[in-house]
Amino acid sequence: MVEGTIPNQLLLESEWNALRQMLKETYDDLDIIPFPSKLDDLNSDSWKHDFIFVRDLFVSNQNGDVVVARFREKERQAEEEIIEEWLMQQDVKVHKLPFDKNYFVEGGEFYFCPQENILFAGTGRNNTIGNTKTAELLNVGELVEMSTEAFHLDTVFTPVLNKQNELCLVIVCTQLLEYESLQRLQTFTKTKGIQLLDIPLEETIGLGTQLGSFAANCLPLPGILLGSSAFVSESVNLALAEHNITHSIVPLTQFRLSGGSVHCLTNEL
Numbered sequence: 384m385v386e387g388t389i390p391n392q393l394l395l396e397s398e399w400n401a402l403r404q405m406l407k408e409t410y411d412d413l414d415i416i417p418f419p420s421k422l423d424d425l426n427s428d429s430w431k432h433d434f435i436f437v438r439d440l441f442v443s444n445q446n447g448d449v450v451v452a453r454f455r456e457k458e459r460q461a462e463e464e465i466i467e468e469w470l471m472q473q474d475v476k477v478h479k480l481p482f483d484k485n486y487f488v489e490g491g492e493f494y495f496c497p498q499e500n501i502l503f504a505g506t507g508r509n510n511t512i513g514n515t516k517t518a519e520l521l522n523v524g525e526l527v528e529m530s531t532e533a534f535h536l537d538t539v540f541t542p543v544l545n546k547q548n549e550l551c552l553v554i555v556c557t558q559l560l561e562y563e564s565l566q567r568l569q570t571f572t573k574t575k576g577i578q579l580l581d582i583p584l585e586e587t588i589g590l591g592t593q594l595g596s597f598a599a600n601c602l603p604l605p606g607i608l609l610g611s612s613a614f615v616s617e618s619v620n621l622a623l624a625e626h627n628i629t630h631s632i633v634p635l636t637q638f639r640l641s642g643g644s645v646h647c648l649t650n651e652l
Contacts, residue, residue: 388640395637396626402633402648409604409631432462435638436647438537440466440491443608443652444521445497448557449475451466455487457488475652480513484592491535494542494603498551500524502532505536527571529564537646538588541599551626554580554619555601556587580619586612586644597635600644610645611635 403538406413422432433439440462443449451467454460470477480486492505492514502523504514511528518526532538539559543552557565572579582599589595598611603609608630614620623630635644 388456390637390640396462398633398635398637402635402645404566405609405631405633406649407584409607409609411640416468416469422461422465432459433641434462434465436491436641436643436648438643438647439468439535440490441470441650442488442490442493442495442502442521443475443650444495444500444523445651446522447475448546449473449652450478450480450517450520452489452490453480454489460486460504463496471652480516480520486513488517489535489646490650491537493517494537494540495521495523496542496544498544498548499550501527502549503527503529503536503540503542503588505533505540506530507532507536516620518566526568529568530561531564532560532561532590533559533588534642535647538595538597538642539599539601539606541601541646542603543608543623543626544605545604545626545628548605550575550577552578552580552622552628554582554614556584556599559587578622580616580622582614582616582619586614586616596641597639597644600646602645602649609633609645610647611639 389606414489416437418434422434426435437491440452441449449470451463466623489508492509492638494503500523502518504526514528528534531539538554580652584590586598587593587595598610598612598614601610608628611630611634
């Protein structure tokens, strides 16, 4: 996100340890996947891998089905094979998109709501045929597709789940949604009786050279929203309180430099 910037390694490790501790306190079962050193050994001048953002690598319906990513960026395609090897050792059914160059999906473009069986999907790095096929493989009941100026949907959008694991709120920067996508999302939330909360550009990925806080890049859990930055928007904080949502925050300033935050660094099986 900030080209040429070298993260402060000590601060990065401190922030990562704080995130890991928060996740351990939240989850009964947590896997920490070691970084595959062979990514650095394989033609490192050509590969521009980003394996730390495990969200990108696959998408799950949290019911035993997983779809492996198909990256647009050729420099990241080695990650697909490595995560597939790891997934094959887990108690899940691993699906792959058809071997067709026209299919693209990355996990950062998805948010899945298990209770309603709804899959939110972006089209920045994904495309419609990739999203549609993913929804089919995951047996998704409803696909809500959105187009945004951001490269991943999770940098401008997050659903919120109440303690019963039900979708109760949607947080999004409407400024970064294309008009038809905004119309579609507004219709969806109105039909479902879900409040749509608009946040400013500063609480997303940002735009151009102005890096945002990544407050929108959250991991939604039942009754909990894990993020790296507070929402300044009063309407968001009031709505979270009304639905008894705990907004837990762990700063991830150094990961933000590479364009990711809590949602990017985590994934669910």
